[in-house]
Amino acid sequence: ASGQSATSPLPARLDACRATMNRICSRLSDKLQRQQLKELIPLLKELYFSYTETARPFPDEVERNLACQALAESLVAAENGEVFRRLLLFMEAIIGRHATKGDLEAAPEDMTALSVLTRALHNFSDCSVLLVRALAASEVFCRDCCLRVFSNWTPLFLAGQLGTESGLCIRRLMDIVYNAYFKLDTETDACLSAYDFVEPVKPLLRSKDERISFSALLLVCFALDESKAEFYLGQKESISLLIRTLNRSIDSKNRRCLGYHTVELTKCVNRLALNDINKELLVELKILPVVHRLLDGGKPDEIGAAVNVLFTLSFNPAVQEQVHREFASQLTSLAGQSQxxxxxxxxxxxxxxxSTDSMTNHSARKASAVPKPKPKPGEAADASAVTENLATSTAAGNGFHVMISYQHESKETVARIRDQLKQHRIKVWIDYEQMKDGSTLEAMAEAVENSSIVLMCMSRKYKDSNNCRLEAEYAHRNSKKLIPLLMERGYKPTGWLGIILGAGLYHDFSGKYPFEAKFPELVAAVQKFLDLDSTDAALPAVQQQQQKTTAKSATKVESDGRYRREHDMPTPPSPQPLPPIGKSEKSVDVRAWTRADIEAWLAKRNDGAALIGWLRGRQLTGVTLAVLLDMRRRAPLAFYTAVEKHFDFGGFHLMAEFIDALEQL
Structure with a gap:
């Protein structure tokens, strides 16, 4: 608001809106009385129209968004949050009266009040992070309003038993929750993670109302955790709808379709593509021709969003080859433009x-370690000898002891870790120190190659960042020691990050424990590994490998005793790290298999009788086997999670037999 000119209508609009909110607050009690509705409905309409009237005088989209953001944030702050709290209780009371039947049309005043209020929150949530944080933090909104409506009204809607306005209420609530997820705000995501919005909304994907099914898809693609990635394998039609809608928005004069802008829709495609199981699926459903249209359109925001989609898709090797064939020349030309x-x-x-060589070693290694003097028999190495050794172990080259890979939202904590490591004479590479001028990925690659350890600072945003994934996978493929640090409270790595982590331990810097309590554990782990490295440097190569294997095994047992209970990551049986995702050379068409075919296949196993016994009473079909095979190829982590979750084998041995049988197909 302060950035507006003296003639701006915004201050007057804000004053009028605040006056309306104060009048609403004075009429809203915690226990809603029906007679209040007649007085409240005109005020709620005034609140809703204050948004549209605020937006109207601003032809420039940036100014309009700033004005509406100021308005939304005044709603959250009014009367120290009391207006907002009472509005949500008011909404919950109306929904509560119709919770089981969804019969809004039978109570016109309830219907009008809920309609206006959900429309207002829908608009406000589109432009304000502060407001969506407040909504996400409210159990009344998330549990008592949204989940109650989604769970109770969805079956009635699909059965054709709800009126139009009740269906619109479902859609607006889905859109509000989607708006909250779309902000990609850590505080908001942490609050929303306490609720399962996917299960009650999932049936709406098959709604005949295209607008309803589309809202459900956008909510699901942001709310669904990658540990449940198998969900997408049956959603080709829904994902095709997203691609068609994006195409139609490009054809539209205002670059919108179903109320969504081209850039927003492209970001939704990118969100889907972050889930590894969807990469080949999106290409199969013809997303690449749409990306060509975006790049050829010349609109900067659309070009930027299209490049992000290609970057995300390129983490699948097969898709990477196709992107290289179709886009390399155009992208190289784009990079040559100053913009x-x-x-x-x-x-x-x-x-x-x-070339694939870039993902193994970008340049020749230059570092050579200097071994520390060995203590005399019976004499322990003192602390000064260890720190002196750390200071000299990379002195002969341009190497670093530690590289820190992080997403910038964690920068404050990361900077503190970097400062503390330096105080322990550990040489640290971090981007804001080493890449100030002419930042390049070549510098990142060389930093990985010339460091002994990479600290991987894990969070939701780290996992969703393509640049962070590039760093972590490059370090993994160069066989670097990875030390995971948890930067977000309650976060559990999934997808590619979960595969790299495996069953490894992590150090918790999420704020759950005091920094001063956790840092000594980290520096001890770093010093121990560097000490082992520097001793190995004086040994022949074969002996180095043998000693490292023994030493690391011993170190794991030693450190496990200290950290395992507090820091073990619960993970499903893990496949080999970063397995190649490609077509299998074998091809058995199991989709048409009958029950007899499946029993004959299982009977060939050593534990065939036990497997056939397990099969009894289970609906295992050829289609199920085909989906499992496809899942194993596209997203191994999701495959192992699905097998463990949905097939009760009663023990690991029988599960291993089943998985091995699948792998022989």
Missing amino acids: WSNMASLKGLLFKLE
Whole structure:
């Protein structure tokens, strides 16, 4: 608001809106009385129209969004949050009266009040992070309003037993929750993670109302955790709808379709593509021709969003080859233009599209370690000898002891870790110190190659960042020691990050424990590994490998005793790290298999009788086997999770027999 000119209508609009909210608050009691509705409905309409009237005088979209953001945040802050709290209780009371039947049309005043209020919150949530944080933090809104409506009204809607306005209420609530997820705000996501919005909304994907099914898809693609990635395998039609809608928005004069802008829809495609199981599926459903249209359209925001989609898709090897064939020339030309030369996602994409050699070792290693003097028999190495050794172990080259890979939302904690490591004479590479001028991915690659350890600072945003994934996978493929640090409270790595982590331990810097309590554990782990490294440098190569294997095994037992209970990550049986995702050379068409075919297949196993006994009473079909095979190829982590979750084998041995039988197909 302060940035508006003296002639701006915004201050007057804000004053009028605040006056309306105060009048609403004076009429809203915690226990809603029906007679209040007649007085409240005109005020709620005034609140809703204050949004549209605020937006109207601003032809510039940026100014309009700033004005509406100021208005939304005044709603959250009015009367120290009392207006907002009472509005949500008011909404919950109306929904409660119709919770089981969804019969809004039978009570016109309830219907009008809920309609106006959900429309207002829908608009406000589109422009304000502060407001969606308040909604996500409210159990009244999330549990008593949204989940109650989704759970109780969805079956009635699909059965054709709800009126139009009740269906619109479902859609608006889905859109409000989607708006909250779309902000990609850590505080909001942490609150929303306490609720399961996917299960009650999932049936709406098959709604004949395209607008309802589309709202359900957008909510699901942001709310669904990658540990449940198998869900997408049966959603081709829904994902096709998203691609068609994006195509139609490009054809539209205002670049909108179903109320969504082209850029927003492209970001939703990118969100789907972050889930590894969807990468080949999106290509199969013809997303690449749509990306060509976006790149050829010349609109900067759309080009940027399109490049992000290609970058995300390129983490699948098969898709990477196709992207290279179809886009390499165009992307190289784009990078040569000053407008795009410093675009991080474009640089990362071009780095990915280089030859496969770039993902093993970008340049020759230069570092050579200096061994520390061994203590005399019976004499222990003192602390000064260890720290002196750390200071000299990379002195002969340009190497670092530690590289820190992080997402910038964690920068404050990361900077503190970096400062503390330096106080222990540990040489640290971090981007804001080493890449101030002419930042390049080549510098990142060399930093990985010339460091002994990579600290991987895990959070939701780290996992969803293509640049962070590029760093972590590059370090993994260069066999670097990865030390995971948890930066977000309650976060459990899934997808590619879960595969890299495996069953490894992590150090918790999420704020759950005091920094001072956790840092000594981290520095001890770093010093121990560097000490082992420096001793190995004086040994022949074969002996180094033998000693490292023994030493690391011993170190794991030693450190496990200290950390395991507090820090073990619960993970499903893990496949080999970063398995190649490609077509199997074998091809058995199991989709048409009958029950007899499945029993004959299982009977060939050593424990065939036990497997056939397990099969009794279970609906295992050829289609199920085909989906499992496809899942194993596309997303191994999701495959192992699904087998463990949905097939009760009663023990690991029988599950292993079944998985091995699948792998022989």
